[in-house]
Amino acid sequence: MRNRNATAYRFLTPYLLIFAIFWVWPIISSFMISFQATRTVPWRFAPSFNWGRLIGDPAFFNALKNTLLILVIQVPVMISLALVMAVLLNSPLLKARGLYRFAFFAPVVVGEVAYSAVFRLMFNLDFGIINKLLNSVGLPKIDWFSNVTPAMALIMIAVTWRWAGYNAIILLAGMQSIPEDVYEAATLDRVSKLKQFFYITLPLLKPVIVFCLVLSIIGTMQLFTEPFLITERGGPGGGTETLGLLLYRQGFRSLNFGYASAVAYTMAGLAIAITLAQLWLTREPK
Amino acid sequence: MSSRSSARLGRSIALHLFLTPLALIWLFPLWMMVVFSTMPDNGIFSPGIELLPHGNFIDNFNNLQRDTNFVGAIGISVSVAVTYTILSVLLTSMAGWALARYQFFGKGAVVAIILGTITLPYAVVLIPQFIMVARDFKLANTWVALIVPPLFNSLGVLFMRQSFSMMPDDLFDAARVEGVKEWRIFLFVALPLARPMLAALAIILFLASWNNYLWPLLINSQPGSMTAPVALGTLIGLTKVSWGGIMAGAVMLTVPMLVVFVLLQRHFIAGIAAGAVK
Amino acid sequence: MRITMTCAALALALGSAPAFAQSGEITIWSWNVAASSLKATIAGFNKQFPDVKVTVQDLGNQPTYDKSIAGCAAGGVGLPDVVTIENGEAENYWSQFPDCFVDLHTLGYTADDQKKFPDFKRTELEVGDKAYAMPWDSGPVAAFYRRDFYEKAGVDPASIKTWDDFIAAGKKIQSANPGVSMTNADFNGDSEFFRMISNEQGCAYFSEDGQSITVNQPKCVDAMTKVKEMKDAGIISSADWGTKITNNTAGTVATQIYGGWYEGTIRTESAGENGKWGVYLMPSLTADGPRAANLGGSSLAITSASKNKEAAYAYLKYTLGTNEGQITMLKEFGLVPSLVSALDDPYVAQGLSYWGGQAVWKDILGTLPKVVPSRGTQFQSDAEIIVRAVQTKYLTGGYPDAKAALDDAASQIAAATGLPVKS
Numbered sequence: 001m002r003n004r005n006a007t008a009y010r011f012l013t014p015y016l017l018i019f020a021i022f023w024v025w026p027i028i029s030s031f032m033i034s035f036q037a038t039r040t041v042p043w044r045f046a047p048s049f050n051w052g053r054l055i056g057d058p059a060f061f062n063a064l065k066n067t068l069l070i071l072v073i074q075v076p077v078m079i080s081l082a083l084v085m086a087v088l089l090n091s092p093l094l095k096a097r098g099l100y101r102f103a104f105f106a107p108v109v110v111g112e113v114a115y116s117a118v119f120r121l122m123f124n125l126d127f128g129i130i131n132k133l134l135n136s137v138g139l140p141k142i143d144w145f146s147n148v149t150p151a152m153a154l155i156m157i158a159v160t161w162r163w164a165g166y167n168a169i170i171l172l173a174g175m176q177s178i179p180e181d182v183y184e185a186a187t188l189d190r191v192s193k194l195k196q197f198f199y200i201t202l203p204l205l206k207p208v209i210v211f212c213l214v215l216s217i218i219g220t221m222q223l224f225t226e227p228f229l230i231t232e233r234g235g236p237g238g239g240t241e242t243l244g245l246l247l248y249r250q251g252f253r254s255l256n257f258g259y260a261s262a263v264a265y266t267m268a269g270l271a272i273a274i275t276l277a278q279l280w281l282t283r284e285p286k
Numbered sequence: 287m288s289s290r291s292s293a294r295l296g297r298s299i300a301l302h303l304f305l306t307p308l309a310l311i312w313l314f315p316l317w318m319m320v321v322f323s324t325m326p327d328n329g330i331f332s333p334g335i336e337l338l339p340h341g342n343f344i345d346n347f348n349n350l351q352r353d354t355n356f357v358g359a360i361g362i363s364v365s366v367a368v369t370y371t372i373l374s375v376l377l378t379s380m381a382g383w384a385l386a387r388y389q390f391f392g393k394g395a396v397v398a399i400i401l402g403t404i405t406l407p408y409a410v411v412l413i414p415q416f417i418m419v420a421r422d423f424k425l426a427n428t429w430v431a432l433i434v435p436p437l438f439n440s441l442g443v444l445f446m447r448q449s450f451s452m453m454p455d456d457l458f459d460a461a462r463v464e465g466v467k468e469w470r471i472f473l474f475v476a477l478p479l480a481r482p483m484l485a486a487l488a489i490i491l492f493l494a495s496w497n498n499y500l501w502p503l504l505i506n507s508q509p510g511s512m513t514a515p516v517a518l519g520t521l522i523g524l525t526k527v528s529w530g531g532i533m534a535g536a537v538m539l540t541v542p543m544l545v546v547f548v549l550l551q552r553h554f555i556a557g558i559a560a561g562a563v564k
Numbered sequence: 565m566r567i568t569m570t571c572a573a574l575a576l577a578l579g580s581a582p583a584f585a586q587s588g589e590i591t592i593w594s595w596n597v598a599a600s601s602l603k604a605t606i607a608g609f610n611k612q613f614p615d616v617k618v619t620v621q622d623l624g625n626q627p628t629y630d631k632s633i634a635g636c637a638a639g640g641v642g643l644p645d646v647v648t649i650e651n652g653e654a655e656n657y658w659s660q661f662p663d664c665f666v667d668l669h670t671l672g673y674t675a676d677d678q679k680k681f682p683d684f685k686r687t688e689l690e691v692g693d694k695a696y697a698m699p700w701d702s703g704p705v706a707a708f709y710r711r712d713f714y715e716k717a718g719v720d721p722a723s724i725k726t727w728d729d730f731i732a733a734g735k736k737i738q739s740a741n742p743g744v745s746m747t748n749a750d751f752n753g754d755s756e757f758f759r760m761i762s763n764e765q766g767c768a769y770f771s772e773d774g775q776s777i778t779v780n781q782p783k784c785v786d787a788m789t790k791v792k793e794m795k796d797a798g799i800i801s802s803a804d805w806g807t808k809i810t811n812n813t814a815g816t817v818a819t820q821i822y823g824g825w826y827e828g829t830i831r832t833e834s835a836g837e838n839g840k841w842g843v844y845l846m847p848s849l850t851a852d853g854p855r856a857a858n859l860g861g862s863s864l865a866i867t868s869a870s871k872n873k874e875a876a877y878a879y880l881k882y883t884l885g886t887n888e889g890q891i892t893m894l895k896e897f898g899l900v901p902s903l904v905s906a907l908d909d910p911y912v913a914q915g916l917s918y919w920g921g922q923a924v925w926k927d928i929l930g931t932l933p934k935v936v937p938s939r940g941t942q943f944q945s946d947a948e949i950i951v952r953a954v955q956t957k958y959l960t961g962g963y964p965d966a967k968a969a970l971d972d973a974a975s976q977i978a979a980a981t982g983l984p985v986k987s
Contacts, residue, residue: 004388004389004390004468005390005391007384007388007390007468008384008388008390008393009384009390010469011380011381011383011384011388011469011472012380012381012384012385012396014377014380015377015378015380015381015437015438015443016381016396018377018434018435018437018438019399019438022415022418022419022434022435022438023403023411023415023435023438025414025418026411026413026414026415026418027403027406027411029414030410030411030413030414033414039659039942039981039982040659041659041660041661041662053979053980056979057979057980058976058979059949059950059953059976059980062953085308088301088304088305091301093294093297093298093301094298094301094302094305095298095302098551099309100305100309101551102548102551103309103310103312103313104309104312105547105551106312106313106316106544106547107312107315107316108493108547109493109540109543109544109546109547110316110540110543111496111497111499111515111536111539111540111543112497112499112515113497113499113515113518113519113536113539114319114515114518114535114536114537114539114540115315115536117518117529117532117533117536118315118316118318118319118322118533118536119315121318121322121330121529121533122315122318124331124807125801125802125803125807126333126801126803126807126810126811126814126816127330127331127332127333127810127814129318129335129336129337132333132334132335133335136335143802145752145802145804146751146752146802147960148956148960151752161312161315165312193297218404218405221405221407222407222408222409224407224409225499231752232752232753232804233753235752235753235952236751236752236753236952236956237751237952237953237954237955237956237957238949238952238953238956239953239956243407244407244409247407247409247410248409249945249949251409251410251412251413252413252629252630252633253629253945253949254656254943254945254946255633255656255660256946257413260409260410260413261410264406264407264409264410265406265410267407268402268405268406268407271405272405275405328813328814331810331813331814332814333814413634413637416634416637416638417637417638417639420634420635420638420641420642421638421639421641424641426638426641426642427642503627503630503631504630504631504634519624519627520622520623520624520627521624
């Protein structure tokens with residue numbers, strides 16, 4: 001590592017220039033707007049107008065509750081599933097590995113508009129393939145879009161489908177970087193595969209799992225596309241409204257830019273806090 | 287000996303018995319996308335269970351092409367994504383290189399900016415950024431507006447920083463002793479070594495640009511200059527929803543990416559491995 | 565600000581130029597059937613103004629709103645000459661971006677012109693002495709029904725006078741036609757039944773002066789109670805906009821209750837069901853209660869950024885301000901004219917073959933004079949989201965009764981808007 005200010009900044013300049021030109025002002029101005037009452041023109045400085053509302057707003061707490069619910073249920077399920085996928089894809093016994101890989105990783109490349117449209121068709125009440133299949137095995141069809149619990153489940157299913165493979169890629173890569181001889185030694189000592197997983201793979205993989213968790217937490221805190229496009233802007237009746245959607249709705253639908261900005265900075269703060277707490281909880285013992 | 291190999295066989299069968307249904311479930315939405323794209327609308331909304339493709343893809347595509355110039359939109363999307371990917375790979379690897387290889391004044395601040403912007407929801411920046419780019423810079427409906435602001439990509443920089451910092455120092459020190467300039471070291475030593483990571487980054491950036499929706503929707507309002515996802519998105523809001531047409535568009539957006547993914551899978555996975563694992 | 569002033573002055577100066585001098589290009593943002601019907605009037609307009617080239621862009625409802633808002637926020641950058649604005653959202657624009665749209669008076673919109681439109685369509689479009697938009701269509705509510713399904717169950721639509729009658733008929737129709745729902749509601753993303761019945765009963769989210777919250781007034785409570793009764797009776801299955809259309813075509817729904825603009829949607833989207841559909845008045849809460857309400861409706865506004873304001877105004881005046889323009893849109897796509905004189909057009913009294921010879925417009929438009937004005941206010945979208953959330957919770961048993969539900973909605977709306985709840 002060399003201490004060279006001029007050289008370093010020569011490499012950084014184009015990147016920082018774009019930040020300075022296109023990003024600094026929007027970030028600062030939205031922060032300042034969060035302290036202004038923007039319901040009526042002209043906007044005026046009134047810190048408690050938005051931040052005060054936030055504290056007592058049922059819509060905010062509803063969105064926060066939904067977001068945290070996804071965080072607590074969907075993220076662990078998805079990471080566990082990704083771990084299972086990665087372990088099994090890594091097995092030397094697996095035939096046609098490429099096909100399986102393709103199946104799990106393919107959703108990563110699907111655009112949000114395309115994927116939302118497919119899910120809406122698949123989960124349609126009367127004509128969706130999912131309800132038809134449920135019916136054909138004697139189960140009642142589910143009204144996915146009009147009741148809160150199924151709608152929330154749908155969001156979690158969709159997000160899991162889209163992102164489990166992405167996390168599996170990262171985990172798989174992590175596993176492949178664990179040296180073979182560790183396992184060979186364990187196999188010679190007649191340690192079962194299951195034990196090998198819990199006593200070798202999992203501990204060595206911990207930093208990678210933490211990395212996946214951090215990415216998922218940040219992603220979930222900003223979750224927007226799925227409830228926007230699949231459950232029709234957070235329906236039914238705000239049942240799947242996330243913080244990201246509340247922000248969008250306040251900014252674009254109600255033209256309440258000040259409140260939207262306050263929500264955004266709360267989201268960023270929460271994401272940082274949860275990430276830090278999580279890193280602290282999973283820190284390596286000194 | 288034989289008992290061990292039969293146990294092995296049993297495990298192998300169990301593995302495939304578990305993984306095959308899971309893989310089929312995972313492929314199912316993509317398969318249905320293809321099936322829907324080949325069905326007439328009244329077929330999509332029929333009471334029967336339809337799991338096999340029909341022959342209506344061309345009709346659906348023609349509907350799509352009539353409603354929005356989708357082929358044109360794909361052309362724009364490709365050009366934007368290619369330009370963006372080249373520029374972004376260059377910029378993020380330069381920044382990643384600086385952060386990985388030099389100690390310099392203000393480094394902490396630069397890292398803080400990069401990490402901080404990851405947690406900030408994009409939607410909040412969207413409105414003031416749009417106002418600035420459109421009104422103050424007068425760049426609405428230009429290629430610059432589509433391509434340049436998203437070049438600030440924090441994850442890409444972190445990824446490249448990780449890649450460069452894993453390379454052994456002596457590789458570069460040898461060159462330095464011979465008096466090679468830093469930018470030459472970067473271009474002719476570091477970048478070639480980082481090729482797998484650059485490939486992975488390029489795929490991810492290309493994908494991000496290809497699928498980008500909200501920013502192009504706002505900044506490119508001129509008809510005939512929409513990107514493909516925006517063109518497709520406008521259809522969903524219409525009364526005369528041609529779901530078959532939408533699905534045909536979805537297939538056209540997705541299949542090329544799947545092909546790219548399959549061809550470059552090795553880079554993709556190897557690259558992510560380098561970035562994610564310390 | 566100074567730029568706007570100059571533009572206005574310039575517009576004023578040019579406004580007096582003779583009409584035949586109009587030339588140039590104008591672009592309009594709109595969506596769905598609305599966009600299609602605007603396209604249908606271009607030919608007639610070009611007979612009078614051959615040198616004006618009109619381009620209608622069908623962007624879809626949501627993108628039109630998003631891009632118009634973004635364009636206004638950016639001082640008019642990227643906006644077209646004319647934007648379609650839903651009445652319920654109109655006040656949001658004027659209050660947040662008073663300079664984004666032209667006061668139509670500066671282009672020659674006179675008090676006499678304004679009087680050609682009913683008051684309830686104009687309240688949201690005019691602020692003080694400024695008129696930001698010209699009324700376009702309105703949405704007198706009606707029940708669109710499948711004659712064959714009703715006949716099979718032996719139900720005479722004329723006998724359905726109250727919502728209770730509607731429930732009873734629904735049960736009969738559903739048992740006589742397996743797989744068919746009596747009606748559809750978008751419980752996922754709308755509150756259309758609550759809004760229609762409330763408006764029918766003269767209750768709205770806000771008072772008419774826009775200064776207080778009235779969503780928990782007794783008539784609204786009655787409306788919400790009735791929505792739950794219908795849902796609990798099993799005669800409503802949920803379907804969003806697109807699924808309703810699908811159901812119409814697939815023959816899995818017997819009745820759709822919506823604004824009059826839905827006539828065109830049924831007729832054009834379900835063209836194959838020619839002759840099977842009919843129309844009757846929306847039911848009421850009591851046998852002699854009111855049977856008229858309004859749902860939806862839009863207007864057209866000219867942006868300050870337009871370079872061809874006079875041509876744009878000429879187009880508005882033709883399309884919205886003449887019988888010829890309005891009747892074209894009614895015929896082609898079922899958009900209900902706001903222009904009062906258009907209601908006397910012979911087409912309105914005609915029996916239509918798609919509707920089995922019924923003169924549906926006579927029935928639907930006959931309710932217009934009885935519609936109670938219901939003001940959107942700039943807080944409409946806030947209130948609507950809250951009402952939807954409360955409705956969802958109430959329908960699944962989250963409140964003891966509708967009164968408790970709407971009291972909660974009222975206090976939430978008060979917190980979001982700062983307006984008092986009317987006692």
